[in-house]
Amino acid sequence: MQKLKEIIAEFEAHLPSITTQPGSPREVYEPISYILNIGGKRIRPAMTLAAYKLYQDKTADDVIKLAQAIEMFHNFTLMHDDIMDKSELRRGQQTVHLKWDDATAILCGDLLQIEVYEKLTEIGNLDILNLFNKMARELCEGQMNDMMFESRSIVTNEEYLHMIRQKTAVLIGFSLQAGALLGGASKIESDTLYDLGISMGLSFQLMDDYLDSFGEKAKVGKKIGGDILNKKKTFLWNEMWTNLNQEEIDSINHVFETSNDDEIIEFIKRKMQSTKADQKTLHLAEQYTTSSHSILDHLSKIGNTEYLEEILNLLSKREN
């Protein structure tokens, strides 16, 4: 992972410029520094830099600003999503709305979003601004769909895949596409990088869902089985649910009513295995990874795909 470490280090070297802002009152800037400083894989800004490096050897100021805007936007969505989802932990630390309060998390998220646009305006590329707006709108639509799905008993796989495309994949698509555009990509090439990002994003989310039930707590860094306890209608859940007979459905309902959390999680995991829902989820994730590899092969005619390959390998073999 040498190449990847190199670009993440490059990105993180510029972190202080977004985490130590001189504005006043301090109270509206501290939560922004906090969320940007508590870590995260920095995978999206790494993708932006990797796509740029298909075209350029030397990292220009503008692509750093773009990578920063993307990481800041990602953290803006987390800050607000955590209020909406009433989440208590983010990257093992208290969420902003718990450490401070809801009003602070709303306002600081709004300010962070404005700072994203400050970066994008500094870059001054209207094509990138337009693509960003389109992506951000889709992401909001995806978050609304995600929230609405919670109160529905059935969500089709088609609906679910559409939702994760909006909520996760379009930002990854944009990260690659905009990095490539700044590097000098043609419209067609940058669209290809967007498609690569969509494949990688869908695979990423399917693996996320799989690991939420079948990962190891120590590696994933959070309690396993949260989606199961929330009966979240993921592809993994759907592939189990649609392959159960009435007797099995009754037994699941019974377990949810009478058993403790660990027993519920174990019971559902066995059902996911007996219906091969776990294998089907891994298989679909692999299909998207295969698509990603063929897009990458195609891109290797353009320039140096080493960085992108490392990211793809990291994501496809990830255990956290």
Place this chain on the structure above:
Amino acid sequence: MQKLKEIIAEFEAHLPSITTQPGSPREVYEPISYILNIGGKRIRPAMTLAAYKLYQDKTADDVIKLAQAIEMFHNFTLMHDDIMDKSELRRGQQTVHLKWDDATAILCGDLLQIEVYEKLTEIGNLDILNLFNKMARELCEGQMNDMMFESRSIVTNEEYLHMIRQKTAVLIGFSLQAGALLGGASKIESDTLYDLGISMGLSFQLMDDYLDSFGEKAKVGKKIGGDILNKKKTFLWNEMWTNLNQEEIDSINHVFETSNDDEIIEFIKRKMQSTKADQKTLHLAEQYTTSSHSILDHLSKIGNTEYLEEILNLLSKREN
């Protein structure tokens, strides 16, 4: 108010293009239509059009988009501020977070903010984008100051005037400045229009504070005395407070502990009158209006100031 009616009608003729959006899911678009449709004075977009008309006779598409972006941004701040302030009514109607819920109001506000930037990106003027970002950042700082002042027992007039400048005046300043820039104003001229907006905004907010205690319920359209009951540290409150002796302060504390709302409001209003805090507030508002008039006189050399004059007269004589 012929001229003003004319430009507000012009703005409202284009309202459907921002209130009837075809996106999906409908659930994320309906609250946006709702807040944009429940009225409001449309004073900010009118200002943008009025500033533009200093330079241009014919209204171009871009200035309509700019006026829309400004009205949408204003409503975005209301949607989020109402959650933070736990407000139940907006323009006599239920606030979005009450009619739906907090999560919906957060997400729809975020989407509305993105739509603001879509409009600004369509206009494609990077100077206007930069000015907008700067203004929006100040507005967030102002909202944080406003929230922080609630828990403080003393706020100086200087701090208060700085806060209302950020929270109210900078958006009005931007509305005039950006309209003028699109019309073809020079940098110096557009800065003058910004200054005019700051004066008008400060006067507007001071009148707002005055009417919150001394307005007529039927005209203001809300219960009178809300700021008093919240002990809001406005200029009006401060001018009373700093002119009380210890005996009077004790009597106020006693009234707050023992009397009902109407009695508290009447008692404090009498204190505001006996200390002349009411007159000092009106006087300061008038001073800003006088400044505004002299800036307008200066601008009359450039072009048609009729629209701006009507707005200024409306604001300085307002009873609601």
